[in-house]
Every structure is written in structure tokens, then in C-alpha cells.
Amino acid sequence: MAGASKTLTFAVMLLGVVFFVISFSMVMFKDGNVKLPESPKSELSAGNVAGVTSRLSKKGEQQIHRLDASNTVVTFGRQSMERKHPLKNVTEGRGFMSTTALDKETMSEANASLAANYEQSNELDYREWNLEQARRKAILRKTCAQHPSWNMSIERISRGFNLLWPFIYDDKYKVIYCTICKVASTTWKSVFLVLMGKYNSTQAVDLGQWYTLDRSLHTLQKLRNPAEIEKRLRTYKKFIFVREPFSRELSGYRNKLHKMNKYYQKTIGTKIIRQFRKNPDKEALQTGVGVTFTEFVKYLTKTPPESLDIHWRPM
Numbered sequence: 001m002a003g004a005s006k007t008l009t010f011a012v013m014l015l016g017v018v019f020f021v022i023s024f025s026m027v028m029f030k031d032g033n034v035k036l037p038e039s040p041k042s043e044l045s046a047g048n049v050a051g052v053t054s055r056l057s058k059k060g061e062q063q064i065h066r067l068d069a070s071n072t073v074v075t076f077g078r079q080s081m082e083r084k085h086p087l088k089n090v091t092e093g094r095g096f097m098s099t100t101a102l103d104k105e106t107m108s109e110a111n112a113s114l115a116a117n118y119e120q121s122n123e124l125d126y127r128e129w130n131l132e133q134a135r136r137k138a139i140l141r142k143t144c145a146q147h148p149s150w151n152m153s154i155e156r157i158s159r160g161f162n163l164l165w166p167f168i169y170d171d172k173y174k175v176i177y178c179t180i181c182k183v184a185s186t187t188w189k190s191v192f193l194v195l196m197g198k199y200n201s202t203q204a205v206d207l208g209q210w211y212t213l214d215r216s217l218h219t220l221q222k223l224r225n226p227a228e229i230e231k232r233l234r235t236y237k238k239f240i241f242v243r244e245p246f247s248r249e250l251s252g253y254r255n256k257l258h259k260m261n262k263y264y265q266k267t268i269g270t271k272i273i274r275q276f277r278k279n280p281d282k283e284a285l286q287t288g289v290g291v292t293f294t295e296f297v298k299y300l301t302k303t304p305p306e307s308l309d310i311h312w313r314p315m
Contacts, residue, residue, distance in 0.1 A: 154226045154227075154229055154230040154233075155226050157226075157229070158223075158224070158226045158229050162221070163221075164219065164220040164221040164223075164229070165179075165219055165221040166178050166179040166180070166219075167179075167219055167220040167221070168188075168189065168192050168217050168218060168219055169218050169219070169220060169232055169236060170192060170195045170196070170218065171218075172195065173195060174235065174236045174237060175236055175237050175238075175239070176220070176232060176233070176236045176237070176238045176239075177192065177238075177239055177240070178238065178239070178240040180240065180241065180242065180243070180315050181252075181310045181311045182243065182248045182251045182252050182255070182311050182312070183241050183242060183243040183248065183315075184241060186207070186210070187202065188241075189210075189213070189214070189217060190202040190205040192217055192218075193205055193213060193216075193217070196216075196217075196218070198213075198216065220232065220233075242315050243315075245314075245315070248312070248315070249297075249300065249312050250293075252309075252311040252312040253291075253293055253296045253312075255311070256268070256309075256311055257269050257272075257288075257291045257296060258291070258293075260289075264288075264309075265287060265288035265289050265291070266287065266288050267288075268288070268309060269287070269288025269289065269290075269291045270284075270285060270286070270287070270288035271288075271299075272288070272291050272295050272296060272298075272299045273285060273288060273290075273291060273295065275298075275299065275302075276295045276298045276299060276302075277295060300312060
């Protein structure tokens with residue numbers, strides 16, 4: 001009797017568990033599909049395992065939810081993806097947060113499809129990027145060909161006044177950055193100061209000390225040996241950033257003449273007011289405060305480009 005009683009109790013408990021699971025399933029499942037929680041940091045898209053397409057969020061995290069033919073949930077876990085090998089963990093059969101009724105063959109198929117789609121997308125992006133870079137280089141070559149005087153030897157360049165000051169280099173990382181003012185140049189100078197070990201991060205750079213900091217940067221202008229200059233130009237990775245020209249000129253005006261900047265207002269603002277304002281008052285001539293954008297544009301168009309300040313000299 002005691003054995004029968006224990007068996008009955010166990011059966012009742014088992015039925016209770018089954019009833020709970022069924023009730024829970026009715027809440028979570030609808031029409032055979034699993035209701036997946038939304039994630040604000042992930043990008044989700046519909047499709048089956050055979051058509052997996054990866055999407056990377058801005059933070060390089062990936063979370064892909066897919067349903068195969070039998071509505072089996074496949075969750076490729078949110079993980080930090082390396083730029084060189086973004087699918088390393090997934091293609092080696094790791095990195096899954098959860099899998100439901102997923103056999104090895106299906107997992108292998110999902111991984112292969114994901115990798116193939118990523119490579120195809122990446123290859124397409126790279127091809128378009130290459131075409132764009134080729135187009136930009138062609139524009140540079142064409143423009144340089146129209147100005148034979150720009151074709152100078154390293155010896156002449158190294159002797160030229162202010163020709164090499166924009167080129168900041170780092171010997172450890174073998175990179176050269178060509179500075180263009182009003183095109184995030186302060187940010188990139190901060191990066192090179194961090195590379196030099198002067199600061200731990202770009203946020204720590206003291207922007208109030210730029211005159212001193214500028215002088216501490218390694219520029220090709222400081223190298224006196226033409227061979228050293230040529231070696232770096234030929235072997236280091238070189239990069240440059242440009243900006244929409246009108247946006248850049250407006251930024252220069254706002255930063256140096258429109259808002260309070262005593263140095264630029266005194267040295268350039270007074271010159272602009274003297275040349276392009278009818279009947280200027282004595283205070284404006286002395287301080288250079290209040291230059292209008294129209295006066296600034298007239299100054300740009302009437303002044304030889306090589307005589308303009310570096311913040312609005314043509315790129």
C-alpha cells in the first residue's frame with residue numbers, strides 16, 4: 001500500500017509539471033512560432049537558415065534570429081565581432097547563446113550560409129570602395145597634371161617653406177596623416193598625441209595647450225634629411241580627410257571670425273573690414289569684431305589662394 005501511495009503521489013506531481021509546461025507553452029508560442037524578445041542593441045531580420053544575411057550593429061555586436069523549415073529557433077549569440085575575422089566564433093561552431101533541437105548538420109549549414117553571405121556582402125562593399133578610391137586618385141592625378149609646377153623633387157620639397165608642415169607621422173605605426181584645418185584636424189592630432197604616449201586617451205588632451213602640443217608633434221617639416229622624408233613618404237601608410245568646401249569655409253568663418261576670437265579678428269577681421277566695408281566705424285577697424293559672412297566671402301574671392309589663412313585655404 002505504501003508503494004502504491006508513493007507511485008500515485010509521483011504521478012500526480014508529474015501531471016502537474018506537464019500541465020504547467022503546456023500552459024507556459026501556450027503563452028510563449030503562437031502559430032508554431034517562438035516569440036523572441038526585442039533587443040534595442042541588435043538588428044533582427046526575418047528569413048530561414050538557408051538565407052542567412054548578417055547585420056552588424058554600430059558597436060560591432062551581432063544577434064541574428066532565424067527560423068528554419070521546421071520553425072526551429074537558431075540564435076547566433078550577441079558577441080563582439082573582430083573586424084578581421086567577424087565570423088570566427090560562429091563558423092567554428094561556438095558563440096551560440098541558445099539552440100533548440102538543432103543538429104550538427106543544420107548548425108553547419110547555418111554557419112556556412114552565414115559566412116558565405118557575409119563574404120559576398122563584404123566583397124561587394126570592398127569592390128565599391130576600391131572603385132571609389134580609384135576614382136578619387138584619378139581626380140588627384142588629373143589635377144596634378146594640370147599644374148606641372150606642383151611636380152617637385154624631394155630635395156625641392158624639403159627646402160620649400162611650409163610645404164611639409166601638414167604631414168604628421170608616427171614611426172612606430174608607420175602612418176602619415178596630412179592635416180587640413182577645419183576637417184577634424186584637432187581630433188586627429190589628438191590621436192597622434194596618444195600614439196606618442198603623451199596622453200592615455202583623446203579625451204584627456206588639453207585643448208587649451210594646442211600651440212605647445214602642435215610643436216611636439218612629429219612632422220615631415222622637422223626632418224632635414226631628404227632621404228628620411230622620401231623613405232617615409234614611400235613606405236608609410238598615408239591618409240587624408242577632406243570636407244565639402246562650402247561647409248568648411250562656413251565652419252572657418254564661424255570659428256575664427258563670427259564668435260569671439262581676438263587673434264583672428266585683430267589680424268584678419270580688421271583687414272576684411274578695411275577692404276570690404278563702406279564707411280567702417282573706428283571700433284570695428286580696431287577690433288575686427290562683426291565681420292559679416294558676405295564680407296568674408298568677398299575676401300575669399302578677392303585674395304590669392306596661397307595668401308589665405310590655412311583654415312580657409314583651398315584643400
